[in-house]
Amino acid sequence: GRAMDRMEVTETFAGISLPGHLHTQESLGFAVTFPFRPTDVVIATYPKSGTTWMQEILTLLFSRGDVLPAKTIPNWERAPWLEQIYFREALQDTAARRLITTHLPARVLAPALQQSKAKVIYVARNPKDVAVSFYHFHRLAKFLPDPGSFDTFLTRFIEGTVHYGSWFDHVKGWLAQRQLLDIFYVTYEELHQDLRGTAQRLSAFLGCPLGPETLAALEQHCSFATMRDNAMVNYSLIPAEIMDHSQGCFMRKGVVGDWRDHFSPLQNALFNRLYQEEMGDLELPARWPM
Numbered sequence: 001g002r003a004m005d006r007m008e009v010t011e012t013f014a015g016i017s018l019p020g021h022l023h024t025q026e027s028l029g030f031a032v033t034f035p036f037r038p039t040d041v042v043i044a045t046y047p048k049s050g051t052t053w054m055q056e057i058l059t060l061l062f063s064r065g066d067v068l069p070a071k072t073i074p075n076w077e078r079a080p081w082l083e084q085i086y087f088r089e090a091l092q093d094t095a096a097r098r099l100i101t102t103h104l105p106a107r108v109l110a111p112a113l114q115q116s117k118a119k120v121i122y123v124a125r126n127p128k129d130v131a132v133s134f135y136h137f138h139r140l141a142k143f144l145p146d147p148g149s150f151d152t153f154l155t156r157f158i159e160g161t162v163h164y165g166s167w168f169d170h171v172k173g174w175l176a177q178r179q180l181l182d183i184f185y186v187t188y189e190e191l192h193q194d195l196r197g198t199a200q201r202l203s204a205f206l207g208c209p210l211g212p213e214t215l216a217a218l219e220q221h222c223s224f225a226t227m228r229d230n231a232m233v234n235y236s237l238i239p240a241e242i243m244d245h246s247q248g249c250f251m252r253k254g255v256v257g258d259w260r261d262h263f264s265p266l267q268n269a270l271f272n273r274l275y276q277e278e279m280g281d282l283e284l285p286a287r288w289p290m
């Protein structure tokens with residue numbers, strides 16, 4: 001099909017650009033002064049790092065394996081985005097335990113979190129796979145700029161001028177909160193390698209132990225195949241003007257290492273050099289093959 005028009009609105013906040021379709025200065029201000037509750041659980045990610053996957057895992061964890069909420073309520077209502085314009089009421093009205101999602105960098109959100117006892121789950125993914133996934137997502141998400149070629153997009157990703165800013169700053173910023181927040185770091189790759197074991201560690205962190213049957217239900221429901229077919233998480237409910245479904249699926253591949261099919265040897269060498277400069281010997285929760 002013919003590619004649809006872009007919604008060319010950009011909001012700039014704290015030095016990063018964000019889709020203006022989803023954010024205003026007001027919605028961003030609401031986020032940075034948000035009164036977190038001790039019972040809040042915040043999923044923090046750079047885009048395309050496994051956000052939706054973690055939303056689903058936590059839904060199943062807190063429902064103790066009951067699939068009904070995951071099958072009947074869209075993910076953005078179960079775990080609303082703190083900084084986006086649509087969710088203020090959903091966040092304020094509920095008396096229940098809140099699951100909250102954010103893509104904001106730690107430097108803007110950490111002050112509000114540090115004043116609370118909210119728990120944070122940070123999901124990181126191999127930045128090469130993030131770049132590939134983000135590139136494909138730009139092609140269908142009409143609220144993001146036209147990515148151009150993969151090479152053009154990768155250059156902007158490396159410079160940190162893509163929407164949501166630099167991957168390196170995002171990951172380093174949230175890693176620096178280790179001593180200051182009650183935070184659980186996990187990688188997409190760990191989820192991929194051992195979903196059940198990782199869910200078990202998560203449940204211990206959240207003080208919500210799960211039995212073997214619940215873990216089995218969680219593992220089944222949070223598989224890529226099941227999530228790809230679940231309209232409550234696969235974004236097929238989003239109108240075509242916002243996500244052009246003819247350009248691809250949100251649940252695209254769900255694999256580790258797809259970058260090998262996208263990066264040229266030169267792009268890879270440049271990226272590795274930059275990664276070493278930016279990340280050095282920083283201790284990450286899991287290493288990814290670069």
Ligand code: A3P
Pocket residue numbers: 045046047048049050051052053129132133134136222223224225227250251252253254255258
């Ligand atoms: P790909 O584009 O590489 O397929 P986010 O939710 O942060 O936007 O991340 C989206 C990425 O997570 C997409 O990656 C998507 O396919 C992948 N994903 C979502 N659910 C998944 C699952 N259950 N297992 C593996 N990958 C999953």
